[in-house]
Amino acid sequence: MQEPKLKENRWNHKLEKDILEKWNEESNIYKFDENADEIFIMDTPPPYPSGRPWHIGAAAHYSQIDMIARSQRMMGKSVMFPIGIDRNGIGVENYTEKKCGVSIHTTSRENFLKLCKETFNELEDEMITIMKHLGLSCDFKNYYRTDSDEYRALTQSTFINLWKNNLIYEDTRPNNFCVKCGTTIADAEVLYDEISTDLVYMKFKTEEDENIIVASTRPELLGACQIIIVNPKDKKNSKFIGKNVIIPLFNRKVKVISHPQAKIEFGSGVAMICSYGDFSDVRLFRELKLKEIVMIDKRGKLTDKACNYNGLSVKIAREKIIEDLEKSELIIKKEKIIHRTPICERSKNPIEIIPMKEYYLKQLNSIEKIREATNKLKMYPKNSKQILLDWINSISIDWPISRRRFYATEIPIWYCKKCNEPHIPKPGKYYRPWKDNSPFEKCNKCNSNELIGETRTFDTWMDSSISALAISKLRNNEKLFEKTYPTSIRTQGKDIIRTWLYYSMLRCEQITKKIPWDSAWIMGYVVDEKGKKMSKSKGNVVDPIPILDNYGSDNFRFWSAAEAGLGSDFRFSEDKLRGSSKFMTKLWNIARFVSSFPQPSKPNLTNTDKWILNSLEKLILVSKEAYKEYNFFIPANKIREFVWNIFADHYIEMIKTRAYGEGNFNKEEIESAHYTLHEVLRKILQLIAPITPFITDYVYRNLYESKVHNSKFENIINIEDVSDITNNIIEFNSNVWNEKKSKGISLRDEISFQIPENLKSYEKDLIIMHKLIK
RNA sequence: GGAUCUAUUGUCUAGUGGCUAGGACGCCACCCUUACAAGGUGGAGGCAGGAGUUCAAUUCUCCUUAGAUUCACCA
Numbered sequence: 051m052q053e054p055k056l057k058e059n060r061w062n063h064k065l066e067k068d069i070l071e072k073w074n075e076e077s078n079i080y081k082f083d084e085n086a087d088e089i090f091i092m093d094t095p096p097p098y099p100s101g102r103p104w105h106i107g108a109a110a111h112y113s114q115i116d117m118i119a120r121s122q123r124m125m126g127k128s129v130m131f132p133i134g135i136d137r138n139g140i141g142v143e144n145y146t147e148k149k150c151g152v153s154i155h156t157t158s159r160e161n162f163l164k165l166c167k168e169t170f171n172e173l174e175d176e177m178i179t180i181m182k183h184l185g186l187s188c189d190f191k192n193y194y195r196t197d198s199d200e201y202r203a204l205t206q207s208t209f210i211n212l213w214k215n216n217l218i219y220e221d222t223r224p225n226n227f228c229v230k231c232g233t234t235i236a237d238a239e240v241l242y243d244e245i246s247t248d249l250v251y252m253k254f255k256t257e258e259d260e261n262i263i264v265a266s267t268r269p270e271l272l273g274a275c276q277i278i279i280v281n282p283k284d285k286k287n288s289k290f291i292g293k294n295v296i297i298p299l300f301n302r303k304v305k306v307i308s309h310p311q312a313k314i315e316f317g318s319g320v321a322m323i324c325s326y327g328d329f330s331d332v333r334l335f336r337e338l339k340l341k342e343i344v345m346i347d348k349r350g351k352l353t354d355k356a357c358n359y360n361g362l363s364v365k366i367a368r369e370k371i372i373e374d375l376e377k378s379e380l381i382i383k384k385e386k387i388i389h390r391t392p393i394c395e396r397s398k399n400p401i402e403i404i405p406m407k408e409y410y411l412k413q414l415n416s417i418e419k420i421r422e423a424t425n426k427l428k429m430y431p432k433n434s435k436q437i438l439l440d441w442i443n444s445i446s447i448d449w450p451i452s453r454r455r456f457y458a459t460e461i462p463i464w465y466c467k468k469c470n471e472p473h474i475p476k477p478g479k480y481y482r483p484w485k486d487n488s489p490f491e492k493c494n495k496c497n498s499n500e501l502i503g504e505t506r507t508f509d510t511w512m513d514s515s516i517s518a519l520a521i522s523k524l525r526n527n528e529k530l531f532e533k534t535y536p537t538s539i540r541t542q543g544k545d546i547i548r549t550w551l552y553y554s555m556l557r558c559e560q561i562t563k564k565i566p567w568d569s570a571w572i573m574g575y576v577v578d579e580k581g582k583k584m585s586k587s588k589g590n591v592v593d594p595i596p597i598l599d600n601y602g603s604d605n606f607r608f609w610s611a612a613e614a615g616l617g618s619d620f621r622f623s624e625d626k627l628r629g630s631s632k633f634m635t636k637l638w639n640i641a642r643f644v645s646s647f648p649q650p651s652k653p654n655l656t657n658t659d660k661w662i663l664n665s666l667e668k669l670i671l672v673s674k675e676a677y678k679e680y681n682f683f684i685p686a687n688k689i690r691e692f693v694w695n696i697f698a699d700h701y702i703e704m705i706k707t708r709a710y711g712e713g714n715f716n717k718e719e720i721e722s723a724h725y726t727l728h729e730v731l732r733k734i735l736q737l738i739a740p741i742t743p744f745i746t747d748y749v750y751r752n753l754y755e756s757k758v759h760n761s762k763f764e765n766i767i768n769i770e771d772v773s774d775i776t777n778n779i780i781e782f783n784s785n786v787w788n789e790k791k792s793k794g795i796s797l798r799d800e801i802s803f804q805i806p807e808n809l810k811s812y813e814k815d816l817i818i819m820h821k822l823i824k
Numbered sequence: 825g826g827a828u829c830u831a832u833u834g835u836c837u838a839g840u841g842g843c844u845a846g847g848a849c850g851c852c853a854c855c856c857u858u859a860c861a862a863g864g865u866g867g868a869g870g871c872a873g874g875a876g877u878u879c880a881a882u883u884c885u886c887c888u889u890a891g892a893u894u895c896a897c898c899a
Contacts, residue, residue: 059860249899266899279899313898321899330897390898436828440895544893574893612848613836618829619892626836628862629849635862643859687838691847702859710858784865791854791866798857 055645055752061638063602066744070182073747079760080119080187084533086128091537092119093518093567094188095550096134096196099173100141103593104180106622107543107576107584110610113603114573114682115541116186117611120740121677123187124763130534131187132521134194135177137170138458139510140231140396145169146457155232159456159484166457170197180594184603185743187759194520196513199480202459204520205513207477208561210462214474217412217560218451224325224332224342225450227404228394229350229364233454234408235394236509237447238549240401245391249317251382252375254278254295262290262306263382265317267389269375270368271324273300273356274345277338279309284319298380299371300357309334317385326403328392346402348454364402409452409461409506413556417445420555428569430680431617434544441548449556451509458507460484466493467500478525515553518566535562539680540570544617547572571680574619576610584622592622604742605631611682611741612690633690634745637734640698641749644731647709650721657811659726661775662701665692666730667766668773673737674763682741689738696776697730700783704815713818728753729766736761775808782809786820 082089094115097108119131146162146169147153154162174195182190194201212218225234250269254262264278275297280287290306297304311330312321323334325342335342343355352359352367359367375381392401421442429435452461462481464473473490475481481489483503492499516524522535542550551570558566577583578590598606609630614620655663669692676684707713709723732754739746739758750758786803795801800821805813816822 054859056859060862264899268899311897311899317899319899323899327899330899387898433828437894440827444895548894615837621836623836623849625849629836632862633848635860639860639863641859646859687847691838695847698859699864703864706858787865794854796855796857797865 052646052648054642056638056642056749059639059642061604061634061745063605063634063744065748066183066185066602066604069744069747070185073185076757077191079757080123080129080131080189082130082189083128084130084530088127089130089534090119090122090127090539091130091522091534092132093521093537093540093554094132094134095542095546096136096194096514096517097177098136098139098141099170099177101145102173102176103591103595104177105576105584106592106594106597109180109184109594109598109606110576110620111543111573112181112186113184113607113610116184116188116743117607117682117740118539118541118571118680119187120743120759121680121682123759124736124740124761125674125677126762130521130537131189132192132194133181133186133188133190134196134517134520135170135174136510136514137174137195137197138508138513140233140453140455141510142166142169142173143455143457144231144396154456162456167197176595180598183598184607187743196510196517197457197459200526201513201520203478203480204525205459205508205516206462206479206481207525208516208519208557209508209512210474210477211561212411215560218409219412219448220407220409222405222407224335224403224405225408226392226394226401227348227406228397228399229348229402230397230399231394231455232348234404234406234450234452235396235401236450236511237445238511238552239395239509240392241395241398242390243393243398244388245400246386247389247391248372249385249387250372250375251318251385252298253380253382254298256290256293256295256306257303258293260290260293262287262295262320263318264320264322265385266322266327267387268324268327268368269371270352270356270359270364271327271345272297272322272371273302273359274324274326274343275304275322276325276335276340276343277304277323278306279312279321279323279334280306281310281312281314281319282308284312284314287319290320298378299374307338326405328403332403342405344405346404348404348406350402408450410448411451411556413445413449414447416556416559417442419559420552423555423559423565427565427567430569430571431615434547434570434572434617437544437547438551441552449509449553451512452506453509454505455507458510459513461504461506461508463504464488464490464501465504466496466498467502468498469493469496471495473501511549511553512557514550515557516561518554518558519561524562535566536564537567538569540567542570542572544572544574572617574614574617576622577619579621579623597624597627601627601631602634602744604744605634608633608686608742612686613683615683616679616681633694634742636694636698637738637742637745638749640693640702641731641735641753643702644727645753647724647727649728650725652725653718653721655726656719656722656815657772658701658704658815659722660769661772661779661812662697662726662730663766664769664772665696665776666733667769670733670737670763670765677740685737686741689734689741693734696780697734700779701730702727703783704779704812704819707818708815715814733764733766736763778806778808779812782806782816783820786822 119129123129146166150165226240227234247267249265249267251263251265254264291308293306294303323331326332345355347353350364352362354360424438460482462475471493475489484505488501490501518537523530555565584591609627672688673685705723708715711720735746735750735758746758800823803822
C-alpha cells in the first residue's frame, strides 16, 4: 500500500477550470484529420442568440452532442465537430429594438445593423463561454458565423444557382404577414396560440328585407367581404342561398351561396368570406375565383377600401365598427370564444394575411424526393421521423424567402430602373445591393445605365439550411467537400424539425442532388420541474450559468445523460443534479482507493478477479453498442450501476483484505487484486469519458500518465464467461449482511455461515470478507 | 377530428409471457467499517381502469381514462 495519488476525499468541480486551461493548450488532440481511415462529420446546430439567459436545455443539448463526438473518437474515428453561431434574422432584430429602445423603421439601416451586431457579439460571448465551460470538444478556433462575408457569400451563391435553375420566382399572393416585424413570414415560422376573442353576431339584410345573422371574429373586415356561405344541409339558413344580401355600413351587395365549409353548429351557421381573415378565406377566394379587396396594409392599418375606417389600426377599427353597428342596432350578441390564432414565432403578434410581392423558392416539385429521402434517412429515435413526414405532407405552397428586414443576408439582385429587368451577379462574392454599387454597368435588356439594388433580405433559414455545405466547404475546398459530403450526422432539437431539418434537406437536395447526412439525431426538450415547456414568457427558464457554477459540468452532463432516454423530454431538477454529484464523489473515491495500490503487470488471475473483469467486459459491450446508436442514457445508467452496486459494493469489499496484503494470500494473489483494480478503473474511466470528460481526464492523467481522451475503448479478451454468478454473489453477501443484522452483531464480527457449492471458487475472499467461521 | 408516443412506489426511471418487478432521489432504522457519513447495511413503498388471448399477463391484443407531441379545422 502506498499514499493515494488523489488526496482530497471528494471530487472538487472547481478543478474543471484548471482542466479546461490544460485542454486549451492541448486542443490539437481533437483535431480533425481528413485523411484518417474513418471520418465522422457532424452537422451541429449553430445556436441562435435571441436573448438572455441561454436555455438550460441548450446546455444539455450541446453536452450530448459533445458525447456523440467523444464517443465516436473513442471508437476510432476522426471527428469533425464544427461549431458556429447563427447570426441572422428577426429574432435578434426584435431583441435589439427592445434592448436599445430603437425601431427598425425609424433608425438608419446602417445604424441598425451596427446595433444588431453589437447585440450578437455580447450574446455570442455568453454562449461560447458556456459551451467551453461545458467542456465541448468542438473546433472553437475555427468557429463560423452565418453573418460572415464568407458564409453570406455562400448563401447568395446558392441562391444564384437556384435562380439559374429556374427554382426562384417572384409573385404577389396572400401571405402570412407580421405587422410588428413588418415582413412576410413562412408557414414554418407561424405558431398558434389560444387567444380569447369576441365572436360578433351581425344582422345583414337581404334584398327582400329579411334578416340574416352572420357571425364573425373579424368585423373590421366587413368591407372586404365578397361572399357569404351557408351549409347546404342547414335547415334554418338554406332559404337564403342564392339571394343577395347587403353588407351593413358598406352597403354593398354580395351573394349567399351554399358551401360545405360552413359549419351548421358554429356561430349562426352563416359565415362571411373576406380577403383575408384566415387561410380558409384564401382557399375559398382561390376556389371561387373571387376578387380580393386589400383591407389591411403592411403597417397593420386599414386601407382606403375601408372608407370611414381608413388609416385606423386593426384593433381600433374593430372597436369602431362594432360601435357603429351597435348604434344602428345591427349587433345581436357578442360571444367570448377561445380562438386558435396564428401568431408570429418571433414577435408573438397575431398574423395578418396580406398580398405582397415576394420571392419564392419552389419546393412543391421537390417534395416527393424529400419524402423518399426521409424514408431512407436513419433517424434516432425512430419515431421522430413521423414528425418530419407529417410536416412534409402538409406543405401546400412554395416557400416565401424574401423578408423586409435588415440584419440578414441580402438578396443579390439589381433591377434596371427603366425596365425593371432583374440582374443576378456572379457567385462567389458577398453582395449588399442596398448599399454597394451595381456590378452591372448597363441593363442587358434595354441598355439603360441605371440599376437599383434590391433592399430585401432572405429568410434566416436560407442561411442555416446550408450549414452542411458550409462545414464541408462547398465552393471553397472541393477535395474536402468530396470527402466529407454528405456528412455523417445531423444533431438537433425536436422543435426545429419542420424548419432546420426540412429546409436543410430541401436546400441541399436542390443544390447537390443529395441529402446532406446519413442520419439525424433528434433530442427532446428539457422541461421544468412540473413537466411544462420552458419559455421566457412563462418565466420558468433556468439560467445555466449558476447551475454549472454550483454543480460543475461533469455533474450536469452526467445528469443530462442519465435522466431520459433518447428523444424523450426530461425534467430539470436540482435534486437530481445533487444525486448525480454523489456518483462523481463515489467514482472519485474508488479512484482514490485504487490509486493507493501499485500497478503490476498481468499475473495469473484469481477467480474473483476473473469474475469482475468478465462483468466489466459485459458492461463494455453494452455501452459500446449504445454509443453506436448515439444513446447515452444506457451507458450512464449501466456504468453507474456497475461501478456502485457491483464493483464498489461487492468486488472491492471482497478483495479489500487481499489488496492490503493481509490474510493468508500469496504474492501472486495480491498482485492479481492490484492488477484487476487498476484494470477495471482504467476501463471504467475510458468508458464514461465521453459523458464526464473532466473527472476522467484528471484521474487518468494522475494515475496512468496519459490522456483518456486520446485513448480508444478497450475490450477484455480471452476471459471465461461467468456472468451468471453475479447475482449469486450479490445474494450471498446480502444474506450474510442480513444475518448479522438480525443477530444484532457488527459487520466486522465473526459469523458462522455456509458457502453454497457454486461459490466455492470465491471461498477464500468470501471467508475473509465476512469473517466466516466453521 | 387525424397521427405518433406514453402510463411501473412520494418523485424520476429500468425491465420481463412464469423468478421475491431492478435502480436513483426522498423517507425510516441501525452502523465512524484503514476509498467514500456527500458513506455502509437493512427496511417501508409500485405495474392507470376494464375486457380478451393464454396453463400463466406488469409484459401481447382491444376498449376506456389521463397526459405529451404533432398536423388539420375553427366565421
